Amino acid sequence: MKQIEPISIWDNGQTKQAIKLNAYAVSVILNTSALFYYGLMSEDNQTLAQGNLSMDGEDYQGWNNDSVAWDFIATKLNLVIIGDYIEPIVEPIVEI
DSSP states (O other): OEEEEEEEEEETTEEEEEEEEEEEEEEEETTTEEEEEEEEEOTTOOEEEEEEEEEEHHHHHTOOSHHHHHHHHHHHHTOOEEEEOOOOOOOOOOOO
């Protein structure tokens, strides 16, 4: 999962901020194409938008590591990746 520059998404009559991009390959046809699922998520892991993107041709031929796929997806969705998303660690409350 990647952290993205926040974008506003209209969701059930409210504007919410997507701050995470989740994506994975759902289908790969070797030497031909790949189909990726993506989800744009809020801080509380609510999926605000989702869909699929197909990669083929020169884009597919240039896919030699995960960062290429992340950059492809972000470019197609007009997103800016600002880093890996790391879930916050919630410290337990310790009573003394």
